Amino acid sequence: MKKGIILFILTFFLGISDTVLSQELDHFDQHVSEESKKILTKYEEVTNVHAINDDKSLIVAIEIHHHDRLRLNSLEKKFKKEIEDKFLGYEVTVSLDKKIVMETHEMEKKIKNNTINNKDLSKKMKKIIDLSNDKA
Amino acid sequence: MANNKKKNLTPTQQQYQDFQSKREVKRPVLKNCVKAFFVGGTICLIGQLIQTFYIYNFNFTEANAGNPTVATMIFISMLLTGFGVYDHIAQFAGAGTAVPVTGFGNSVIAATIEHRSEGFVVGVGGNMFKLAGSVIMTGVFSAFVVALIKTILVTWGGLSW
Numbered sequence: 001m002k003k004g005i006i007l008f009i010l011t012f013f014l015g016i017s018d019t020v021l022s023q024e025l026d027h028f029d030q031h032v033s034e035e036s037k038k039i040l041t042k043y044e045e046v047t048n049v050h051a052i053n054d055d056k057s058l059i060v061a062i063e064i065h066h067h068d069r070l071r072l073n074s075l076e077k078k079f080k081k082e083i084e085d086k087f088l089g090y091e092v093t094v095s096l097d098k099k100i101v102m103e104t105h106e107m108e109k110k111i112k113n114n115t116i117n118n119k120d121l122s123k124k125m126k127k128i129i130d131l132s133n134d135k136a
Numbered sequence: 137m138a139n140n141k142k143k144n145l146t147p148t149q150q151q152y153q154d155f156q157s158k159r160e161v162k163r164p165v166l167k168n169c170v171k172a173f174f175v176g177g178t179i180c181l182i183g184q185l186i187q188t189f190y191i192y193n194f195n196f197t198e199a200n201a202g203n204p205t206v207a208t209m210i211f212i213s214m215l216l217t218g219f220g221v222y223d224h225i226a227q228f229a230g231a232g233t234a235v236p237v238t239g240f241g242n243s244v245i246a247a248t249i250e251h252r253s254e255g256f257v258v259g260v261g262g263n264m265f266k267l268a269g270s271v272i273m274t275g276v277f278s279a280f281v282v283a284l285i286k287t288i289l290v291t292w293g294g295l296s297w
Contacts, residue, residue, distance in 0.1 A: 097198045098198050099198060131197055132197065134199075134200060
């Protein structure tokens with residue numbers, strides 16, 4: 001009985017991974033994200049930048065040095081202004097929040113590994129944007 | 137008042153008072169501060185761990201993970217007060233346990249336990265916020281004043297939200 005269940009679960013997951021791999025996933029061009037990363041990494045406060053974009057919006061999640069977190073709000077404003085001025089056609093979300101960094105990094109990995117399609121990416125990005133706007 | 141009293145004392149009494157004040161055990165202020173610092177710091181560390189837990193495992197950002205964290209910390213301190221554990225910690229650390237938000241939970245439950253014998257409505261209900269009420273009142277009122285000042289500054293002072 002136990003073996004049967006394990007076998008079932010195994011085939012179930014193998015089936016999923018097979019379908020994902022077999023799909024041809026076309027991606028939103030990520031060069032906007034790459035460019036925004038290049039712009040921000042030149043700041044000495046910044047330790048790491050994660051960015052994702054679809055055709056309309058761009059999410060940039062920035063990690064900074066711990067002692068710079070005292071100036072979190074002013075830094076966020078500065079980075080946001082810089083990115084917004086550079087990419088005028090995009091709805092830009094810049095965040096220094098740990099949760100947004102985590103989520104964006106995860107999506108970045110998924111894009112790299114080709115395990116997410118455009119529709120899911122847009123959906124997930126909307127969720128991240130909502131999360132970053134939620135202050136309550 | 138105190139000086140008057142001292143003047144009225146007989147020489148023997150004055151002598152005794154000097155003798156007594158010399159031998160009185162001094163309050164270990166520095167030791168108490170160190171204890172409060174470390175125990176209070178430990179409570180804050182636990183709070184930080186809970187906050188990180190909420191950020192990593194639930195849909196909370198750094199901005200709003202504070203709310204469930206405070207609720208959890210108060211709940212834990214309420215349970216500990218009920219079981220009689222918090223009193224021992226408070227006896228050891230003093231202000232270290234009263235200043236963090238856990239002291240709020242402790243003051244609610246301590247008042248509740250004290251007045252339990254007077255019944256649920258008049259005793260527990262009526263005295264639940266005897267100590268913590270002033271804290272809530274101060275919080276609500278100061279939030280109102282700060283909001284008022286900010287509204288005025290935004291409307292007429294040219295400040296942005």
